Amino acid sequence: MAMLTAKDLSLGYGSDVILKGLNFEVNKGNYLCIVGENGSGKSTLMKTILGLNPPAGGEIVWGDGLQQNEIGYLPQQTVVQKDFPASVKEIVLSGCQGRMGRRPFYNKEEKQLAEENIEKMGISALKDRCYRDLSGGQQQRVLLARALCATRKLMLLDEPVSGLDPKVTAEMYALIKSLNDEGTTIIMISHDINAAVRYATHILHIGDKLFFGTKKEYLNSEIGKFFVDEEQIKEDISRLEEVLGKDTVQ
Amino acid sequence: MISTLIMYLSYPFVRYALIVGVLIAFCSSLLGVTLVLKRFSFIGDGLSHVAFGGIAIASVLNLTNEMLIVMPFTVISAVLLLRTGQNTRIKGDAAIAMISVGALAFGYLLMNIFSTSSNLSGDVCSTLFGSTSILTLTRGEVILCSVLSVAVTLIFIFFYNRIFAVTFDENFARSAGTKADNYNLLIAIVIAVIIVLAMNLVGSLLISALVIFPALSAMRVFESFLSVTVCSAVLSVVCAFSGIVISIFAGTPVGSTIVAVDVLAFAVCWLIGRIRGE
Numbered sequence: 001m002a003m004l005t006a007k008d009l010s011l012g013y014g015s016d017v018i019l020k021g022l023n024f025e026v027n028k029g030n031y032l033c034i035v036g037e038n039g040s041g042k043s044t045l046m047k048t049i050l051g052l053n054p055p056a057g058g059e060i061v062w063g064d065g066l067q068q069n070e071i072g073y074l075p076q077q078t079v080v081q082k083d084f085p086a087s088v089k090e091i092v093l094s095g096c097q098g099r100m101g102r103r104p105f106y107n108k109e110e111k112q113l114a115e116e117n118i119e120k121m122g123i124s125a126l127k128d129r130c131y132r133d134l135s136g137g138q139q140q141r142v143l144l145a146r147a148l149c150a151t152r153k154l155m156l157l158d159e160p161v162s163g164l165d166p167k168v169t170a171e172m173y174a175l176i177k178s179l180n181d182e183g184t185t186i187i188m189i190s191h192d193i194n195a196a197v198r199y200a201t202h203i204l205h206i207g208d209k210l211f212f213g214t215k216k217e218y219l220n221s222e223i224g225k226f227f228v229d230e231e232q233i234k235e236d237i238s239r240l241e242e243v244l245g246k247d248t249v250q
Numbered sequence: 251m252i253s254t255l256i257m258y259l260s261y262p263f264v265r266y267a268l269i270v271g272v273l274i275a276f277c278s279s280l281l282g283v284t285l286v287l288k289r290f291s292f293i294g295d296g297l298s299h300v301a302f303g304g305i306a307i308a309s310v311l312n313l314t315n316e317m318l319i320v321m322p323f324t325v326i327s328a329v330l331l332l333r334t335g336q337n338t339r340i341k342g343d344a345a346i347a348m349i350s351v352g353a354l355a356f357g358y359l360l361m362n363i364f365s366t367s368s369n370l371s372g373d374v375c376s377t378l379f380g381s382t383s384i385l386t387l388t389r390g391e392v393i394l395c396s397v398l399s400v401a402v403t404l405i406f407i408f409f410y411n412r413i414f415a416v417t418f419d420e421n422f423a424r425s426a427g428t429k430a431d432n433y434n435l436l437i438a439i440v441i442a443v444i445i446v447l448a449m450n451l452v453g454s455l456l457i458s459a460l461v462i463f464p465a466l467s468a469m470r471v472f473e474s475f476l477s478v479t480v481c482s483a484v485l486s487v488v489c490a491f492s493g494i495v496i497s498i499f500a501g502t503p504v505g506s507t508i509v510a511v512d513v514l515a516f517a518v519c520w521l522i523g524r525i526r527g528e
Contacts, residue, residue, distance in 0.1 A: 050425040069427030075419065080287055084418060087474035094415045098426035104408045130473035150426055 001063035002027050003154060003185060004049070010057030011044045017056045018044060024204050024212040026154075028064060031177075031186045033196035035227075036206040042189045045206065046158055049187070069098050072147035072155040072184075076162065077139065086131050088142050092118055095149025110149075117145040121175070137168035144175070155179065157188040161195070173199060193227050251499075258498055266387045268494055271508070273399040274448045275460060275490030279482045280406045281441055282465030283475070284417045293331060293438075294461040296350035297445045298454035300327040303353030303360075305449070310364040317394075321446050327353075328442035332434055395447055402440055409436065414475055452505035463512040464489070470516075470523035489515050 002025040009022040019041040026032050036042050047053035049060065050073060072095075095117075096110040106114075118124055121141040126134060131142060140160060147155055160176065161169040177199055180186045190196050196203060203218040205211040211223050218224040258264045285291055304320035313319060331346055361374060387395075406413070415423045416433045424430045441461075448457045468482035493508030500507075 050421075052421065052424050069425070071425060073422055073425040075421050075425075078419070080289065081418065083469075084287060085283075085469050085473055085475060085478045086414070086418060090414065090475050091418065094411070094418060094422075095426075097411065097415045097423065097428055100411070105411060128474075133473075146422070156425075 003030075003062070003064045003066050005061040005063065006058065007061060008058035009048070009055055009060065011041050011048055011053075012056035013044075013053065015056075019206060020057070022058070022206070022210065024202075026185060026187060026202075028185055029180070029183055030202055031180045031200045032188070032202045032204060033200035034187065034189045034204045034206065035191065035193050035196050038191070040207040042191075042206065043158070046156060046189055049156060066153055070151045070153060072150040072152075074140075074143050074147045074155065074157040074160055076158050077143075081131070081139075083132055087128050088118065088123060088126050088131060088134075089114065089128065091131055091142055092145045092149060095146035098150055113149055114145075117148040120148065121145040135168075136164050137172065140164065140172060141175070148179075152184055154185045154187070157186065159189055159191070161190075161192065169195075197224075197228050254499070255495065263387065264498065266389075266392045267504070268491065270387055270392055270395045271490045271494045271504075272487050273395060274444070275464075275486040275508070276483055277399050277402045278444050278448055278457075278460045279464040279486030280403065280479065281437060281444065282461045282463075282482055282486075283468070283479050284413055284437060285441065286462055286465045286469070287417050291458065291462050292346050293328070294441065294445060294458040296331060296346035297324055297328055297442055298449065298457040299350035299357075300324050300353040301446055301449055302454040303357035306357035306360040310360050317446065320449075321443070324446050325439055325442040328438040329435060332438040398443060398447060402444060405436070405440060409433065413437065418475075452508055456505050456509050459509040459512055460486070460490075463509070463516050467512075467516040467519035470519040471526075485515055485519075486512075 005025040006022050010017050011019040011022065022045070024032075034042055034045065044053060048055050050071060051069075093106055093111065093114040096106055096113060099110060100106065118127055121144055123138060123141050123145065126138060126142075131139065134142065144160075147157075155176075157176065161172050164172060173195060176186060176188070180199075188196070188200070197215060197219065200215055202214055203211065203224070205218070205223055205227070209223050211218060211221060213221070219228060259268075285294060301320050301324045304323035305316055307323070308316040308319045311319070327349060331349060358374060412423075412428060412433055415426075415428060416430050416437075420430045444461075445457050448460055452460055464482040464486035465478070467485055468478045472478045472481050489511040490508050493511040494504060496502065496511070497504045497507040
């Protein structure tokens, strides 16, 4: 059974429907990229998947032993966070809040888990630093570590590279890819179609025309041919190889 | 000077004032960090004006125990303010401004029309800027204040991790199954209780200073949420204590002296932050 299945899903707020007839499924180990122009409903879809916004019609079915509150979510940064006095450790630990149940405090295992994920994201040296003093890429790693504390099964990433420079962007994509290789299912929202095509296994394109299928199907489809610039991809890959070294880019 | 202080401390009313002052300062600083970070600084201000309206109604009705009417009145307003903060046509700051000046105007109007005392402007002034009532506290009031302070502190410690999570990232908290709305409600109610308590100490116009200055000062110097919270509590208590002592010696108004000390502390912290930053 699929981890997540959208059946004839409609999105919107109240009676205001912005998107209709959405069908797709996500299986274990998939890397699904949701692409579409600004205002096409990407953020609304994400809120609906997270359960923050009820569907306007249709339904989302959870399977494979997964529950809605078991999503590791990487939100876009908010204004509040820019001046927030909190250490990296505190923020990563707050990813364990879904595990606490009715307990008021974090236990040993949860603290251990936070430590492990800090190490995994390569930010051990920044553990006691203040979040607001970090660079954009470092902040994203902190939030990714926090999301990993929530779950290792499914990650939902909302524009994870927005505002990052090319080198850090490439590192971030590589990091996400490595998580996917270890078995974490990824759903990523992006307006960067070229990057989506490079890393994803499946593509969901939303907008005036809907498309859902594997990467190959997308590249051969009309809508895919229209949006994906093959030359651009080749250029991107060669630039990546310069930055990261040949072996890391697949 | 020390001996004069000890002499003063032998009077129960001075001891009461110090106990209540320190407790209120402690409680109000706890949630200050959250309010500042959530961009709710003015909620404190708005609510205190609402409490002023409540006091006006209570004095018109000739109630002996003002708390009975002021407390529910303020708590309900806090809940309403928080509700309007989310996705409504009148945005948060405008809603606060509306409710607070509205309550202020109606409060003064009521006091004026149904005036029971001969010294109206004195009454109003002491409600707005803190009265000498801090020096005329009864034993019962001190006990009530202590009980509420302990309750606020326990609630804060018990929900510390959730409050942090909801303050830092409400959407992530929701996605992890935390009932963010309930915690926002809790924060609003606790703040309302603190504000009604603090009216005695600094008066309704100066309360937000008590809530936000220690938090802002601590944020200049410290880098983690825990250390900022602890520092702002310590700073608030020290400022309130020294403010009360100074006001006893110098004969200045209690409320504004405490706030003046708070402002001074902020200036020092700001300077430390600047020097460190360079």
